[in-house]
Amino acid sequence: MATTPPGSPAGSGQQGAHQGAHPHPAPRHPRLDPLADRYAARTHGMKTSEIRALFSVVSRPEVVSLAGGMPAVTALPLDAVGSMIGDLVSGMGAQTLQYGSGQGDPRLRERICDVMALEGITDASPSEVVVTVGSQQGLDLVTRVFVDPGDVILAEAPSYVGALGVFQSAEARVRHVAMDDDGLIPEALEEALVACRAAGDRVKFLYTVPNFHNPAGVTLSEPRREAIMAIAERWDLLIIEDNPYGLLGFDREPMRALRARDSQRVIYLGSFSKTFSPGLRVGWVLAPLAVREKLVLATEAQVLCPPSLTQYAVARYLDTQPWREQIKLFTELYRERRDATLESLAALMPAGTTWTRPDGGFYVWLKLPAGLDAKLMQPRAVGAHVAYVPGIGFYADGSGQEYMRLSYCYPEPDQIREGVRRLSRVVEAELDLHSTFDKVDTGTFRAIRPGSGHDAESMVGPANSDTYEDGR
Amino acid sequence: MATTPPGSPAGSGQQGAHQGAHPHPAPRHPRLDPLADRYAARTHGMKTSEIRALFSVVSRPEVVSLAGGMPAVTALPLDAVGSMIGDLVSGMGAQTLQYGSGQGDPRLRERICDVMALEGITDASPSEVVVTVGSQQGLDLVTRVFVDPGDVILAEAPSYVGALGVFQSAEARVRHVAMDDDGLIPEALEEALVACRAAGDRVKFLYTVPNFHNPAGVTLSEPRREAIMAIAERWDLLIIEDNPYGLLGFDREPMRALRARDSQRVIYLGSFSKTFSPGLRVGWVLAPLAVREKLVLATEAQVLCPPSLTQYAVARYLDTQPWREQIKLFTELYRERRDATLESLAALMPAGTTWTRPDGGFYVWLKLPAGLDAKLMQPRAVGAHVAYVPGIGFYADGSGQEYMRLSYCYPEPDQIREGVRRLSRVVEAELDLHSTFDKVDTGTFRAIRPGSGHDAESMVGPANSDTYEDGR
Ligand SMILES: Cc1ncc(COP(=O)(O)O)c(C=O)c1O
Ligand SMILES: Cc1ncc(COP(=O)(O)O)c(C=O)c1O
Secondary structure, three states: OOOOOOOOHHHHHHHOOOOOOOOOOOOOOOOOOOOHHHOOHHHHOOOOOOHHHHHHHHOOOOOEEOOOOOOOHHHOOHHHHHHHHHHHHHHHHHHHOOOOOOOOOHHHHHHHHHHHHOOOOOOOOHHHEEEEEHHHHHHHHHHHHHOOOOOEEEEEEOOOHHHHHHHHHOOOEEEEEEEEOOEEOHHHHHHHHHHHHHHOOOEEEEEEOOOOOOOOOOOOOHHHHHHHHHHHHHHOOOEEEEOOOOOOEOOOOOOOOOOOOOOOOEEEEEEOOOOOOHHHOEEEEEOOHHHHHHHHHHHHHHHOOOOHHHHHHHHHHHHHOOHHHHHHHHHHHHHHHHHHHHHHHHHHOOOOOEEOOOOEOOEEEEEOOOOOOHHHHHHHHHHOOEEOEEHHHHOOOOOOOOEEEEEOOOOOHHHHHHHHHHHHHHHHHHHHHOOOOOOOOOOOOOOOOOOOOOHHHHEEOOOOOOOOOOOO | OOOOOOOOHHHHHHHOOOOOOOOOOOOOOOOOOOOHHHOOHHHHOOOOOOHHHHHHHHOOOOOEEOOOOOOOHHHOOHHHHHHHHHHHHHHHHHHHOOOOOOOOOHHHHHHHHHHHHOOOOOOOOHHHEEEEEHHHHHHHHHHHHHOOOOOEEEEEEOOOHHHHHHHHHOOOEEEEEEEEOOEEOHHHHHHHHHHHHHHOOOEEEEEEOOOOOOOOOOOOOHHHHHHHHHHHHHHOOOEEEEOOOOOOEOOOOOOOOOOOOOOOOEEEEEEOOOOOOHHHOEEEEEOOHHHHHHHHHHHHHHHOOOOHHHHHHHHHHHHHOOHHHHHHHHHHHHHHHHHHHHHHHHHHOOOOOEEOOOOEOOEEEEEOOOOOOHHHHHHHHHHOOEEOEEHHHHOOOOOOOOEEEEEOOOOOHHHHHHHHHHHHHHHHHHHHHOOOOOOOOOOOOOOOOOOOOOHHHHEEOOOOOOOOOOOO
């Protein structure tokens, strides 16, 4: 991240405001933001993220980063993809370099329907698909279309940090719903709905990542899928199913999407970021026609249309490259890295540390021995040249101190082993510090029911300020 | 635009809602939107745009379209650009296909500062630049950061339709400020500020397109630039300077940007859509550091980061291709088309029709003889195989019926001449219909003071529903 050197024009410009044609007394506090009293309400909740500092650390070669969620794009056939994209521009520049439709390229939307069929969504029509700038934009659009300030969104505890950022910027209140090794807990969902009804809250939707959850690494079991759809039906609940990792399972066929079970009650978000390339920023929303229409209007106001070149690139890739084999190659690579992670953790982590065992996707969710705080431990970890994302970024209510997310998607297995070794020493050193307390917890990742006993804390306005934007 | 054929899966899915595991009585009005009562307040203002129908007309080969604002991208060296982009992917796939920073690629931000220097902005630092998905996203981000529902935005009458869409989706109220052949009228701006102060309105900013205005085709004169900056200083007014066309002047050097006159009071929006390619969707915001920081947080919540590939493509293009010569080539081509437009209009249009004379950019703003309505005339025009954008889309208050926008950027000069010929016959036919009224107005484009005499109408909530999303 570039920051302004003290003597740069930007820096001095800020102190020398009002130097224009019409002199004006210098502001009394030149270092304060002169526009501070003009921002929208939603803007005040935004805080500078600490990831900036972490980023500069993480990019140092001596640091093993288990922090970022960057896919292993170098495993792609770069020459083939490069000449494919070059040909698209040379041969179809009139289309690929021009404005396109707000809803997205029709050919790409057809191919997206083929991709979704792999997860049991066989009734989707290209007319129900809106192409977005990554599924991040899809989530932002859905939130804009449905959520007024103060509305409640139900979301797993923990939840994808990028989703919490969207919800915060919509001034929504997030109520976390407990999950365990089998994903979201249906009873906890129903309890949350009961509590919201009692409180008179407007619940706009449930946001859920059913497959290979970010950050928890767990997957919603088949019986729970049925149970959750039944609850949604009973409570007339809208579900946002965010599924960037569904095709990245290590051991079995993809599970049947929630959307495949109800085409009207589930809005589905998909992405090519993890199965092809995140740098193209191509994702999509599948929604009932009436909602799709609103989404198109919202995206037109936001970006006019998604980039044409990247859409053509994805469509051509799906048309001409062996993309299913490529996904297989990716999952084999990620499986190997997952194995390296789990084996090292088992071999090296001190007693009392527990973690989830993902069978797909990018992430392991680790719980520290009782008394340790992943955020407070971070400086020591950085000093030991290993990086992770502290758990608090994944909660809207400031909880999660005892958790951290480890991403195994990007580093090579050897680096992972070295990273876990360093991490284990850091945890041990912290434990030594805390050795007077002996409350070691030996459980695996179990239902953490946020706010149980102190309900007022379980629902909060803005997402926690210590979010990690790159917690993707 | 793909629409759902009656018997398609989507169509039948909508009627067969609740077919999931848990049967449920079919909704009583299956064709109504079952989620209609759940949308956010901002969503209710959104209406389906009529451009969809217009689009299918416009793309028919027999129609001459003077409606779209699509640049002439085929005038680019497509082979060179294609192999340049192909090489970027083959050689730098690890970067171009990967996530990047939310603020945008540092190298591109440096080159953007070079581009802005051409319009007199010599003190910009790359750290003050945020790369966006077209300048449309830049405007959306700025609006999100500053505007609460009910806040007032001052904007020219007429204004860019895409900006009105952003303001509507932010639930802002737009107050139009009159302009004439020399652009925004300083006295009208001051009157608007006085009126807003009297009414207790919170004016968040002035949105202005100083160069080769979309849709009015006019440019803010040098003395007016000084006058408007003086007013901004006096009233402590923030200005959003939207400048996608500034380098596309036909006759002279680019004018000095408003931002070049005050680095703290002006937020500048730039775009490569008109000087290179809109299909890449690369634009930017230049803002004081404190605002830049908010914009980065907002864009991270919206799209995580702009596409890497398209950013690298633009940076490499600026580094290796003769982009200044290319802009010259574009402007020569557009000048020729402007000439064809103005000459045909002068030769063919019936008395009482007036229009602006742009010396850069894409658009002519045409005023019909008194009594005619561009929107009502549209079916006849489409029947005569010529398309334009009716003026009402460029007003938030439903005015502008007597205006239309003609874009000369895309069709060849011969097509333009044929299009104007058809249009003139349509206007004549309409005049015949209205011949009993003889109130022909012979003025040129002069100050239209919206709402003068009936102030209540001059400020309205949502942008007019008949907006034309592709009115770019
Ligand atoms: C659960 C989840 N949703 C959405 C996203 C956003 O992905 P993208 O915008 O790249 O499609 C991510 C990225 O990591 C994610 O993990
Ligand atoms: C005045 C104005 N602003 C902004 C835009 C948006 O351009 P883009 O998002 O392609 O940069 C346009 C497009 O026509 C425009 O005319």
